[in-house]
Amino acid sequence: MIKQPITFEPTERLRKLPPYLFAEIDRKKRELIAKGKDVIDLGVGDPDIPTPDFIVKALQEAATHPRNHRYALDQGMPEFRQAIRAWFQHRFNVKLDPDKEVLPLIGSKEGIGHLPLAVLDPGRVCLVPDPGYPVYRSGTLFAGGIPYTMPLLEKNGYLPDLKMIPADVLKNTKLMFLNYPNNPTSTVATKAFFQEAVEFAHKYQILIAHDAAYSEMTYEGLKSPSILEIPGAKEIAVELFSLSKTYNMTGWRIGFAVGNAQVLALLGKVKSNLDSGIFQAIQIAGTKALQEGQKALEQNLKIYQERRDLLVQGFRDLGWKIEAPKATFYVWIPVPAGYTSSELALKFLEELNIVVTPGNGFGPNGEGYFRISLTMAESRIMEALDRIKKSHSHYSKI
Numbered sequence: 001m002i003k004q005p006i007t008f009e010p011t012e013r014l015r016k017l018p019p020y021l022f023a024e025i026d027r028k029k030r031e032l033i034a035k036g037k038d039v040i041d042l043g044v045g046d047p048d049i050p051t052p053d054f055i056v057k058a059l060q061e062a063a064t065h066p067r068n069h070r071y072a073l074d075q076g077m078p079e080f081r082q083a084i085r086a087w088f089q090h091r092f093n094v095k096l097d098p099d100k101e102v103l104p105l106i107g108s109k110e111g112i113g114h115l116p117l118a119v120l121d122p123g124r125v126c127l128v129p130d131p132g133y134p135v136y137r138s139g140t141l142f143a144g145g146i147p148y149t150m151p152l153l154e155k156n157g158y159l160p161d162l163k164m165i166p167a168d169v170l171k172n173t174k175l176m177f178l179n180y181p182n183n184p185t186s187t188v189a190t191k192a193f194f195q196e197a198v199e200f201a202h203k204y205q206i207l208i209a210h211d212a213a214y215s216e217m218t219y220e221g222l223k224s225p226s227i228l229e230i231p232g233a234k235e236i237a238v239e240l241f242s243l244s245k246t247y248n249m250t251g252w253r254i255g256f257a258v259g260n261a262q263v264l265a266l267l268g269k270v271k272s273n274l275d276s277g278i279f280q281a282i283q284i285a286g287t288k289a290l291q292e293g294q295k296a297l298e299q300n301l302k303i304y305q306e307r308r309d310l311l312v313q314g315f316r317d318l319g320w321k322i323e324a325p326k327a328t329f330y331v332w333i334p335v336p337a338g339y340t341s342s343e344l345a346l347k348f349l350e351e352l353n354i355v356v357t358p359g360n361g362f363g364p365n366g367e368g369y370f371r372i373s374l375t376m377a378e379s380r381i382m383e384a385l386d387r388i389k390k391s392h393s394h395y396s397k398i
């Protein structure tokens with residue numbers, strides 16, 4: 001009997017997700033590569049530098065022990081939680097209870113995506129920065145929550161203006177995502193801003209989830225604070241960290257959440273129903289990274305800083321007004337007059353075979369900007385600058 005094939009439609013949940021704006025760029029990029037074009041990808045936020053050798057060796061060694069082949073504890077290995085506690089105390093001078101105030105994650109994205117399931121009932125509001133990492137919005141939507149946009153505007157130093165959020169929205173708000181150092185704008189928040197956010201969260205009984213994935217990626221001696229340095233923050237905040245960008249470990253999938261014990265227990269409950277912890281060998285290697293990774297991190301930052309300076313100077317030489325980022329490996333650049341973000345990104349791709357990320361892919365408030373990622377060798381950055389220079393008559397109305 002021949003049956004009609006069943007078609008599987010996306011659920012309402014999936015249909016609610018914002019359109020994937022990079023799809024056309026991805027498709028064009030693949031098309032150009034298939035045609036043999038030399039495409040320079042300055043789009044992806046994924047370190048090109050390998051994981052430091054001592055971390056890889058720790059994984060190799062740990063992987064040989066059968067005791068590490070079994071299910072890991074949901075709440076993570078005690079050694080790893082201890083290493084997080086020690087790292088946190090050393091880095092921020094904040095004390096954590098490793099049993100209750102530390103929760104290992106399968107990458108910070110996992111924690112961001114699952115947190116709304118733990119703390120946001122359907123119909124409740126989550127405040128999300130725009131432009132911002134898309135998972136704040138999709139995690140909220142998956143939980144049946146309502147994302148409410150907090151615009152990050154250049155005139156406000158890319159910090160949300162909390163006073164602009166209407167009272168009727170706040171009445172229904174349970175959760176707020178923040179992210180500093182910020183992707184995509186590269187802004188570092190001051191302690192004064194965190195202080196304001198903590199007071200705001202106390203006043204309106206909102207949980208702050210601070211995504212600190214780039215906490216260690218700052219330049220010229222600048223240090224990005226933890227929101228937990230603010231007195232009273234532990235009562236209303238959790239903070240998410242990642243080993244991905246810090247130690248070039250994006251593929252390993254390891255990060256952690258710290259802060260409010262009740263919230264971490266709720267997130268742990270969601271996780272224990274969905275995943276079964278992090279491969280122990282990776283936790284052992286992650287422990288090593290936190291304990292001994294500082295030198296490798298500093299070498300890394302030096303490389304990014306050199307690339308940053310090369311890129312910024314190159315653009316300035318061409319007459320573009322651009323700021324050198326103080327953090328992250330992104331440069332957030334205003335689009336020249338006469339183009340939208342998407343138009344500029346497509347033009348760069350088609351005419352110069354350079355991939356950049358259009359700002360509107362991070363939300364409507366990213367329109368008017370594009371993001372360049374410094375995860376490419378200097379020679380490639382120089383080649384990209386050269387191509388822009390050669391075609392510069394096209395972009396001269398800047």
Ligand SMILES: *Cc1c(COP(=O)(O)O)cnc(C)c1O
Pocket residue numbers: 045106107108109110133179183211213241242243244250253254255
């Ligand atoms: C890369 C990134 C993450 C995800 O990091 P993982 O730990 O690899 O999941 C989270 N937040 C922001 C803002 C990022 O750019």
